[in-house]
Amino acid sequence: xxxxxxxxxxxxxxxxxxxxxxxxxxxxxxxxxxxxxxxxxxxxxxxxxxxxxxxxxxxxxxxxxxxxxxxxxxxxxxxxxxxxxxxxxxxxxxxxxxxxxxxxxxxxxxxxxxxxxxxxxxxxxxxxxxxxxxxxxxxxxxxxxxxxxxxxxxxxxxxxxxxxxxxxxxxxxxxxxxxxxxxxxxxxxxxxxxxxxxxxxxxxxxxxxxxxxxxxxxxxxxxxxxxxxxxxxxxxxxxxxxxxxxxxxxxxxxxxxxxxxxxxxxxxxxxxxxxxxxxxxxxxxxxxxxxxxxxxxxxxxxxxxxxxxxxxxxxxxxxxxxxxxxxxxxxxxxxxxxxxxxxxxxxxxxxxxxxxxxxxxxxxxxxxxxxxxxxxxxxxxxxxxxxxxxxxxxxxxxxxxxxxxxxxxxxxxxxxxxxxxxxxxxxxxxxxxxxxxxxxxxxxxxxxxxxxxxxxxxxxxxxxxxxxxxxxxxxxxxxxx
Numbered sequence: 001x002x003x004x005x006x007x008x009x010x011x012x013x014x015x016x017x018x019x020x021x022x023x024x025x026x027x028x029x030x031x032x033x034x035x036x037x038x039x040x041x042x043x044x045x046x047x048x049x050x051x052x053x054x055x056x057x058x059x060x061x062x063x064x065x066x067x068x069x070x071x072x073x074x075x076x077x078x079x080x081x082x083x084x085x086x087x088x089x090x091x092x093x094x095x096x097x098x099x100x101x102x103x104x105x106x107x108x109x110x111x112x113x114x115x116x117x118x119x120x121x122x123x124x125x126x127x128x129x130x131x132x133x134x135x136x137x138x139x140x141x142x143x144x145x146x147x148x149x150x151x152x153x154x155x156x157x158x159x160x161x162x163x164x165x166x167x168x169x170x171x172x173x174x175x176x177x178x179x180x181x182x183x184x185x186x187x188x189x190x191x192x193x194x195x196x197x198x199x200x201x202x203x204x205x206x207x208x209x210x211x212x213x214x215x216x217x218x219x220x221x222x223x224x225x226x227x228x229x230x231x232x233x234x235x236x237x238x239x240x241x242x243x244x245x246x247x248x249x250x251x252x253x254x255x256x257x258x259x260x261x262x263x264x265x266x267x268x269x270x271x272x273x274x275x276x277x278x279x280x281x282x283x284x285x286x287x288x289x290x291x292x293x294x295x296x297x298x299x300x301x302x303x304x305x306x307x308x309x310x311x312x313x314x315x316x317x318x319x320x321x322x323x324x325x326x327x328x329x330x331x332x333x334x335x336x337x338x339x340x341x342x343x344x345x346x347x348x349x350x351x352x353x354x355x356x357x358x359x360x361x362x363x364x365x366x367x368x369x370x371x372x373x374x375x376x377x378x379x380x381x382x383x384x385x386x387x388x389x390x391x392x393x394x395x396x397x398x399x400x401x402x403x404x405x406x407x408x409x410x411x412x413x414x415x416x417x418x419x420x421x422x423x424x425x426x427x428x429x430x431x432x433x434x435x436x437x438x439x440x441x442x443x444x445x446x447x448x449x450x451x452x453x454x455x456x457x458x459x460x461x462x463x464x465x466x467x468x469x470x471x472x473x474x475x476x477x478x479x480x481x
Contacts, residue, residue, distance in 0.1 A: 006049040016042040026068040034095040037084040085309045100291040105134030106141045114161045115185045132206040152198040208280030261319040264350035265304045274307035275350045289357040374417025391462035398466035404435035409444035438474040446478035
């Protein structure tokens with residue numbers, strides 16, 4: 001098959017340029033099944049048809065499905081990397097690595113509208129709004145939104161505050177205005193220019209540039225004081241104190257690190273995990289981890305490069321310095337591989353985050369496996385016993401006595417293939433004298449299900465009786481009552 005495919009594509013392989021670019025493999029249905037980048041298109045695409053590369057089983061399957069090859073020439077390898085990332089996101093080729101992360105992570109949205117609202121959301125919509133995140137917890141989002149609320153009175157209504165509607169006086173101020181949470185832009189009491197200035201400061205805070213906002217407010221406070229506007233100066237001072245208090249609680253890693261992105265990768269057989277830490281003004285302001293499912297035994301370098309490009313694009317990071325565990329080539333940024341010091345400590349912190357993330361994934365997978373295993377057991381029981389429904393609720397009975405005295409019984413309950421210990425019951429036999437297992441079973445089964453019926457509780461799909469035909473007949477007799 002290798003020689004046949006090589007002969008088939010010999011014309012295009014012979015004319016491929018020795019330039020950086022992106023190549024696309026199409027199948028017989030004219031669908032893109034793989035997108036790749038290359039420093040040298042001719043060498044890279046030709047390598048798929050060499051003996052060493054073709055011995056990889058996954059590559060062998062891919063090459064066997066190639067029906068057409070197309071390519072795009074670009075200026076630099078970085079351009080190729082960016083274009084590859086965009087094409088993968090657009091076409092979702094079957095054999096490309098895809099970044100997986102939790103789509104329900106919380107974000108902070110600054111709405112694209114007149115007098116923008118700021119709120120927490122789990123849905124990122126391409127509507128021109130600004131999104132900040134994702135954050136690892138809702139608590140962090142609430143802390144930031146509370147900080148914003150303390151600093152700037154913003155509207156939270158959904159009114160269309162166009163200049164036309166405000167001029168026509170279509171609205172009346174609500175309770176939020178009267179309690180001081182809003183400055184009533186709906187009736188023209190707050191100018192849009194002032195509101196936009198507040199939004200600009202909020203964006204800087206959410207990006208981690210708190211010191212820049214503090215410096216501006218300090219300048220404004222002094223200006224008010226010089227003009228003897230002491231009340232306004234006091235209000236600005238209170239904002240500075242709020243920001244300083246929040247800043248003091250933030251995680252400080254190094255005052256000497258200004259704007260750095262930290263990336264680390266953990267390889268794990270069929271998967272890889274990439275962690276991202278954003279450091280601004282010496283503080284970690286953002287952390288995010290993604291999972292990559294390998295398709296063609298990709299190298300660590302390729303996986304990390306792809307993740308870096310995707311994460312930086314998605315989170316709109318423009319840091320000019322990256323810290324990484326391996327040396328990579330990216331023209332627009334400086335990549336540092338530290339061996340000691342503060343930057344090395346950051347890399348180790350990123351690695352710890354990766355290990356915790358992997359452990360969490362493994363625990364979730366084990367729980368899922370356990371759940372599916374339980375369902376398989378119930379399916380088997382249903383089939384073997386010819387039950388009409390899945391026995392998700394099973395109850396088991398046994399009784400005992402001490403040499404014919406003190407008869408007791410127990411009921412053990414299983415729900416969804418797991419012991420439901422809160423439903424376990426112990427019974428002292430009341431109506432039977434002497435060692436009579438049959439009568440004891442009849443009593444305890446009757447008492448159990450009479451009570452469940454009286455309390456309108458659910459009945460089991462399967463009842464298991466420990467004993468012989470006599471105990472079984474006694475239980476059936478009680479159920480018929």
